[in-house]
Amino acid sequence: MTMSESKFGRLLMLKIALAGVVLACFVSAMTLHSLNRKNPAIFKAIHLIVFTCIVAIVVLAKAMFYA
Template identity: 45%
Template sequence: MLYLLFLLAHLFAALIFIGTVFFEVLILARLHQQLPARVMVQVEQGVGQRARVLMPWVLLMLFGAGIGMVWLRYLPVLAAPLASSFGTLLALKLILAASVLLHFLLTMLRMRRGRVGPGYLRFVHLSLFGHMVAIVVLAKSMFYLTW
């Protein structure tokens, strides 16, 4: 039962995080061509302020539940990740997840130091977008790909 609670918390947090990244990359970034610059600045500031409040909690739930799932069910698989296709794909997924967390922490640090510009944010959003796509593909592939 505890595993199910971790799984549901992980899935809902992933939906929020992935949905936010997809929104920023696929929708918000394209609005620059349709809205006046002053309006886009206000929209981006509003979205950014909300994300800075919400995302730390979402990531805490996402990673906390993920660690709980690993602890309850997948530690034996990760003891020898190359011994099975499932373990290999899970290990790759965890490496990408760690990279996502590193992206987030470095961005928060740079924000505190006032060293985050539009180019950097664009890079981070595109990188996270790629990470998210790969993580979703790996998460589903773990249960269907074997070698």
């Protein structure tokens, strides 16, 4: 049985994917900052994406107790 066959495994893989999105947002924000392309609209969008992903990770962590 592989990890993706169980409900717990699917939730874990989704959490890992969301963490990857957060990491990609962080890297892109730092890259934009270092290139002096500080656009407030882009940084606001990045913050919204990261906030949504973090909330989803917390909800998935709670859901994993019942999986």
